[in-house]
Amino acid sequence: MSTHPAMVIIGAGQCGARTAHALRENGWDGEITLLGNECTAPYDRPPLSKAVLLGERSTAQCAFYDEAFYRDRRIDLRVDACVQKIDRGARKVILKDGRSIDYQRLLIATGAEPRRLDVPGANLEGVYLLRTADDANALAEALQPSRRIAIVGAGFIGLEVAASAVARGCEVVVIEAGARALMRAVPEIVAGYLIDRHREMGVKIHFAAQIERLLGTTHVTGVKLKDGTQIACDCVVVGIGVKPRTELAEAAGIDVADGIAVDDTLRTNDPHIFAAGDVCSFPHRLFRRRMRLECWKNAEDHARIVARNMLERGETYSEVPWFWSNQYDMTIQIAGMPAFGVQTVVRETGATSRIFFALDRDGVLVGASGVGKLAEIARDVRVAQALIAQRACIEPAKLEDPAVKLKSLVAAEAA
Ligand SMILES: Cc1cc2nc3c(=O)[nH]c(=O)nc-3n(C[C@H](O)[C@H](O)[C@H](O)COP(=O)(O)OP(=O)(O)OC[C@H]3O[C@@H](n4cnc5c(N)ncnc54)[C@H](O)[C@@H]3O)c2cc1C
Structure with missing residues (x-):
């Protein structure tokens, strides 16, 4: 074991960065290691589907903190440090390059990754996902005036991309498998209200639409639905939800239940290991059920609480969820x-x-x-x-x- 007491955080995203900050704010004076795999310092994701696609902000401007922030607080941020394994017995994390780091307390804040389309043609050029700064830069480049954009999924990401693409002068079609938009998030009347606005702005929407395949040889040229409809397009954006990145936890024998299962202090079934943000599911006292949230405020709230609990303050999480979106x-x-x-x-x-x-x-x-x-x-x-x-x-x-x-x-x- 290391002689230096260390807090180690896997995932240099929103929750990881905010937790590192909160550990210092709460008086932790030992080592803090923040491990990321995106080769860039932690940044805010919500602008990616809005200001970045609209060309109003660069991805560099989305960074949470500058270099001096990490240096001054002695936060050892490593942006090219993909964690491959957690060795719970030895209390170490092992990186892809073979190096290992001891921990006293470990936070898993690995977030979630976008689901991919599972149909022929899904790997053609011109098919985009949107989770990272690189994804946003590539998509922003593709949203040129008059281009025909097919968006798969009428969830928040799909609808935000639709609004941004319309503002960029694109022709937009949204293809949704469900009978309506935002099925998991809001009642039908709310979704309908939003969809009316999209239609007013010229967006065409297909509900209950099953995709058979994406068309094209090297670059995507269209979407073929199972009912035979063909939708010609210059690019496809896939926004069909995310799945929590639980692989490290599962391989280490940590409980998983639609996300890494934590208690209401955000601790896993291993007392030295916590999970927070998009990756975890937690019991919510107010709603009397286990839930997993994929939103900015939850990542902020979790970071504040988990930092304190890594320092054994024993606080419970019971915030009322809050989410926002901007469209038009x-x-x-x-x-x-x-x-x-x-x-x-x-x-x-x-x-x-x-x-x-x-x-x-x-x-x-x-x-x-x-x-x-x-x-x-x-x-x-x-x-x-x-x-x-x-x-x-x-x-x-x-x-x-x-x-x-x-x-x-x-x-x-x-x-
Ligand atoms: C385009 C977009 C728009 C959004 N808009 C809104 C919005 O308007 N309102 C709202 O409330 N929420 C919004 N969100 C959601 C919000 O951004 C997320 O809920 C938040 O980022 C979750 O933070 P997190 O730290 O849990 O996960 P993330 O921010 O995903 O961070 C996890 C990090 O862990 C890294 N990682 C994963 N595995 C490893 C490993 N093995 N080793 C090292 N690092 C690893 C990942 O690469 C990533 O950098 C949006 C998200 C996206 C993508």
């Missing part, structure tokens, strides 16, 4: 888990702005989705977050009525 001039903010609702109540907060409240079977508020102008939705979504944390049961008539201040309901619930 619309902001989407989601608090809680709207998909867990069985009833939706709509509040109009502006000419084109709406808050969609999701209530569960018992009338408990479990989610709120704001769609529209930022100034017309943000405050209500923030208040809804507090109501969700309270497991508030509110009469639908009050939620619906813009004259009823949501804030007054928080106080009433707390009383």
Whole structure:
């Protein structure tokens, strides 16, 4: 064993970088090693499908911190250090190049990777995924005016790429296997509201569309659906979800359940090893179930808590989830888990702005989705977050009525 107590983090992404920072902020004075495999310092991913594709920001401008930040805090950031194995017995991680690093506490923050299309032609040139800065740069280059872009998947990534591609002057077709968009994220009425806007902007959308193959010899030229429809295109963007990178944990005998299984302190079944961010599934006290989130705020919140728990502070995680997206001039903010609702109540907060409240079977508020102008939705979504944390049961008539201040309901619930 090393004589130097060391915190080792696998994954130099958002959660890994923020955890390294939080360890120092919480007074850890020993070694911190942050191991990444993207050959670049940790960066923010949300701009990749928005500002970067729009040409408003370079990927270099998405870095969380500069070099001095890591140097001044004695964070040993290694950006070309792919971890191949965790040796739990010896408390070491082994890198691809054979070197090993001892740990006192280990965090696995390896994130998630995009699912690939499994049809003939999926490896043709002109087929893009979007997870990394390199992916975003390649796709930004492909989104030239008048190009025909076929996007597979009407999830958030697919719809954000659609909006960016329209803004770049491309012709856009979205191909979705499900009966509607955003199936796992929001109720149908919310998805419909967003899709209406995409259609207004000229995006063509095929629902319940099964892809038979991608067409082309070296470069993709089209998509053939199982019903015989052929969609000509110059490039294809695949946005069909992600899978958590659990391989290292599985090989080391760490429990996995749709992500690395952690308890509510983000600790795995090995007391020296934690997991956080997109890669882990955790029990959520508020929703009384195990869940895995793939969003920016969750990576931030997890980093803050896991750093403290690597220092044995024993804190539990129970934040209300929060997610945002930007498409055209619309902001989407989601608090809680709207998909867990069985009833939706709509509040109009502006000419084109709406808050969609999701209530569960018992009338408990479990989610709120704001769609529209930022100034017309943000405050209500923030208040809804507090109501969700309270497991508030509110009469639908009050939620619906813009004259009823949501804030007054928080106080009433707390009383
Ligand atoms: C294009 C895009 C747009 C997004 N937009 C939004 C948005 O608008 N709103 C929102 O809330 N969320 C958004 N997200 C999601 C958000 O960015 C993620 O939830 C967040 O990045 C998760 O952070 P993470 O640290 O868990 O994983 P990641 O950021 O994926 O970091 C994991 C890192 O671990 C590295 N790694 C993996 N295996 C190894 C190994 N064996 N050795 C060393 N390193 C390894 C990976 O290469 C990666 O760098 C978006 C994501 C993408 C891709």
